[in-house]
Amino acid sequence: MRMRLGCRLSFQLPAPTPMILLLNVHYSRASDLERPDLLVTEPAVAIEAYRDVFGNWCNRVAAPAGRFVVSTDGLIRDAGLSDPVEETAEQYPVERLPSDVLTFLLPSRYCESDLLSDFAWGRFGETALGWPRVRAICDYVNRHVRFGYEHSRATRTAVETLNEGIGVCRDYAHLAIAICRCLNIPARYCTGYVSDIGQPAPYPPMDFAAWMEVYLGGKWLVFDPRNNDIRFGRVLIARGRDAADVPLSHSFGHHDLKSFEVWIDKATKTDDLPQERR
Template identity: 40%
Template sequence: MKLFAGCELLYDVPAPAPLVLMLRPRSGAGQWIISEEYQIEPNIPVVEYTDLYGNLCQRLVAPEGSFSVQISLVAETADRIDVAPGAPFVPVQDLPDDVLQFLLPSRYCQSDRLGPLAVDIIGDATPGYDQVEAIRSWIQSHITYQYGTSDASTSAVDTAEKRTGVCRDFAHLGISLCRSLNIPARMVVGYLYQLKPMDLHAWFEAFVDGRWYTFDATQQEPRGNRIVVAYGRDAADVALATQYGAMTLTEMNVWVEEKI
């Protein structure tokens, strides 16, 4: 499906403040970026760089006063995500070098503390894809999706204990449970067509049978038509805006529509 998507961020800036944005998706597996338009008001210099995970980052200093950023894009997306029941576990010694980092505990994903829970969840599932799917299904059925029950400090351990959260929390828990079983897992943020209510979305990917597969514990069934914006170890790596000053986000608008 061809999608028209984007977001707008409006800020009030009391004094000039450095800002790093991560808003530009790249073409890749399951998506082709046909066109994009990036608007910043007022117009100021921007430097772009690529971070350790291949994400495009825009670095700037927001001027005093009202400041806005808007990106809109057209992307061709896959209508379905790949699923592979029975796909095998990859032994750690056979993992690619750049995948090893996604086995380690990280700020929001304390995989070293969730091993017993992971073992209980997977039961006798075949090592690999089936174990990850058991984790995804357990989170979807045992964790309540509820706004206002978590914040920027909430970790996977917190979510496992409270059994509530939002998409970011679901992803952190899934990542942590996978890593505790020596299955590499990473955080993904982006757009999902027909997400209700519409917002930027988070899910996770797990590495089995030599490639990454998409898992979304907020959805009952596999859903395609996603636009990935960024990858990382957890939310600390994929913040769409990181500010270094006393600026206030006053409004945020997100849209994903079918492009006719």
């Protein structure tokens, strides 16, 4: 399966503003790109690319005052498989975990696992270890949180999501991650594309998505507490402890996001050449 993916974000800046942008497909999928999703800016500015501490591709720019547009547009090959299901994946005790996984057991900015421990053990302490326990956590979060873009708040934490029962995909992910960490299950935050391939129409406007990866059976496995169903065409952009590590855009100054467009669709022959989307 071939997919066309990309985005276009338009900002209004009152003054020259340094920015960091995480909008490119993760390096682990680089070999699948038929046309790289290179970052383009309007007006054109110098772009410095670097890897952060988690290995994510980042782009650093000095955006001028006024209207500033960033966009990507790429073609990627995908096996067309759903997220893997491994119902026998076991949970390792902490002493058997690799050292580089331990950081994903600790509290972080949006995942206050230190404050949720009593709740997590009280609600999930009797569930079977491993895959069944993570599945139970995702089922709970999916039922407990009511989705709506009108509920979006950039500063909402896992504890606030639990108490308020509302949020967007990042809030679902943060709450599920925090509960997993309470139960000694390493979990990390992911952002990227999730296509509507295989889903019934009508389709809502496309957006970037957030999900989590959980360390079970000696590897990282995808869980998506927001959608909580079988999904195809998932493409990672970045991963970290929570959304504070992997914002799609971070500006060192005031900015207004004027427009936001995301796409990921099955590619057609006409997609072999870049097309401008406005």
